[in-house]
Amino acid sequence: MRIGVLTAGGDAPGLNAAVRAIGRSALAEGHDVIGVHDGWAGLIGTPNTYALDRASLAGILPQGGTILGSVRFDLDHPDGGRDRVLATINDHFDALIAIGGDGTLNVARWLADHGAPVVGVPKTLDNDLAATEYCIGFDTAVGVVAEALDRLHTTAASHHRIIVVETMGRATGWVATLGGLAGGADFIVIPEFPVTIDAVEAHVRRRHSAGSSFSIVVVAEGVTLASFGSAEPDDAPVDQLGRVQLARRSVGHHLAEELERRTGFDTRTAVLGYVQRGGTPSAYDRINATRVGAAAYDAVRAGLFGSVPILRGGEIECVPLADVTATVKVVPREIYDLATRFF
Ligand code: F6P
Numbered sequence: 001m002r003i004g005v006l007t008a009g010g011d012a013p014g015l016n017a018a019v020r021a022i023g024r025s026a027l028a029e030g031h032d033v034i035g036v037h038d039g040w041a042g043l044i045g046t047p048n049t050y051a052l053d054r055a056s057l058a059g060i061l062p063q064g065g066t067i068l069g070s071v072r073f074d075l076d077h078p079d080g081g082r083d084r085v086l087a088t089i090n091d092h093f094d095a096l097i098a099i100g101g102d103g104t105l106n107v108a109r110w111l112a113d114h115g116a117p118v119v120g121v122p123k124t125l126d127n128d129l130a131a132t133e134y135c136i137g138f139d140t141a142v143g144v145v146a147e148a149l150d151r152l153h154t155t156a157a158s159h160h161r162i163i164v165v166e167t168m169g170r171a172t173g174w175v176a177t178l179g180g181l182a183g184g185a186d187f188i189v190i191p192e193f194p195v196t197i198d199a200v201e202a203h204v205r206r207r208h209s210a211g212s213s214f215s216i217v218v219v220a221e222g223v224t225l226a227s228f229g230s231a232e233p234d235d236a237p238v239d240q241l242g243r244v245q246l247a248r249r250s251v252g253h254h255l256a257e258e259l260e261r262r263t264g265f266d267t268r269t270a271v272l273g274y275v276q277r278g279g280t281p282s283a284y285d286r287i288n289a290t291r292v293g294a295a296a297y298d299a300v301r302a303g304l305f306g307s308v309p310i311l312r313g314g315e316i317e318c319v320p321l322a323d324v325t326a327t328v329k330v331v332p333r334e335i336y337d338l339a340t341r342f343f
Contacts, residue, residue: 001031001094001095001300002031002094003022003032003033003034003300004034004035004089004092004093004096005019005023005068005096005097006036006039006040006042006096006097006099007039007068007070008070008072008099008103008104009070009101009123010070010072010124010125011064011066011070011277011278012123012124012125012136012137012140013064013125013136013140013141013278013281013282013285014123014286015065015066015289016064016281017061017285017290017293018123018289018290018293019057019066019068019293020290021291021292021294021297022097022121022293022296023035023057025293025294027052027057032051033051033053034047034052034092034093035052035056035067037049037068037069038068038071039071039072039100040104040107041071041073043084043085043088044081044085044088045084062286063280064280064281071240072241074242075107082110082114085111086114086116089116089118095300095305096118097121097296097297097300098118098120098121099121099136099293100121100123101122101126101129102129102324102328104123105120105308105321105325108308109306109322117300117305119296119306119307119308120296120307120321120324121136121292121293122134122135122136122308122324123136123137125137125140125141126168126169126171126174127172127175128169128170128171128174128328129324130324130326130327130328131312131323131329132308132312133310134288134292134311136285136289137281137285138285139282139284139285140276140280140282140285141167141168141276142179144272144275144276144279145175145176145178145182145183145272146182147183148270149183149185149216149218150183152165152216152270153184153214153216156215156216157214159214159266160213160265160266161265161266161267161268162204162215162216162217162256162266163214163216163269163270164218164219164252164253164259164267164269165185165216165217165218165219165269165270165272166219166247166250166251166252166270166271166272167219167272168220168247168272168273168276169220169221172190172220172222172328172329172331173188173222173336175276176188176190176218176219176220177335177336178335178339180339183218184342185216185343186203186215186217186343187200187204187215187217187218187343188339189218189220189223189255191222191224192330192331193331193336194224196228196229197229197258197259197262200217201262201263203215204217204259204263204265205263208263215265217259219251219252221246223251224251228251228255228258230254233249236249247273252269252270252271253269256269291311292309292310292311295316295318304318307321308320308323308324310323310324
């Protein structure tokens, strides 16, 4: 078989572990493994690909990013086109494994619904894919946030400051909540459970009255400015898919300025940004990216097209692509409540 592999959407630590697992599993059984450059863009017209062999897959397990490259590409754009990708897959591959988040897996689902031999792999450090307990990159991002909070605690304490820490996460607060829990945040604001600035201010004041001269407040990038009583900017820049670039709205700066204005406490902002996405994957991400990558190859070999391996109850199983893309998985109340118990 000629098996294509691509990574699409934002990169995440652990992508290379999945590519390696797919590639080495397939090579061991005598198949050709074709790496597609830059996600769906690499399948428009003549495929932009290269053969993956043992040498090109060597040493990539601990590497961040993706050796295949990744771009956000609008397939509904006139120059793009799902039909063109469909034709390329049917002409050049016996199977294609697409590693990505909701956007990528929605396209994979469309392609499979139109007869293409496609299998998905769940990746997003936002951790918002439904059905699966594992998405490539999330564990590493949570570790980065926890370590950042450890570091920010000492400087916040030394200078008696509030530090507002903005995390990634798009529409959900997974990275903020679990990173904040692991790093001992003093307040966490996420889109799922909006709070007013009055509530954050009251909490910080209570801490100060009780003798703590500093506070670490974590806010997820997707929190609306409206929840703080401010208007969203009309001219917020959008990405290649027309989605607002959430980090450019500066919700962390906004919250920090407002807290400082109201309380008079010296306040700073730390936007963790792409540091959460870059660099070496955690051991957990390496292990589970390997598990879902190997399972995706097994699904191809078994002809289970239109499916995606997920983690459920500690076990890997294959479910229809529709199961992971149907809804956005939000932070459940009990996890958020657990984090807030220690504020
Ligand atoms: O979806 C993953 C993610 O890292 C989000 O958390 C973030 O909003 C977005 O990607 C940033 O994407 P880009 O690489 O297009 O700036």
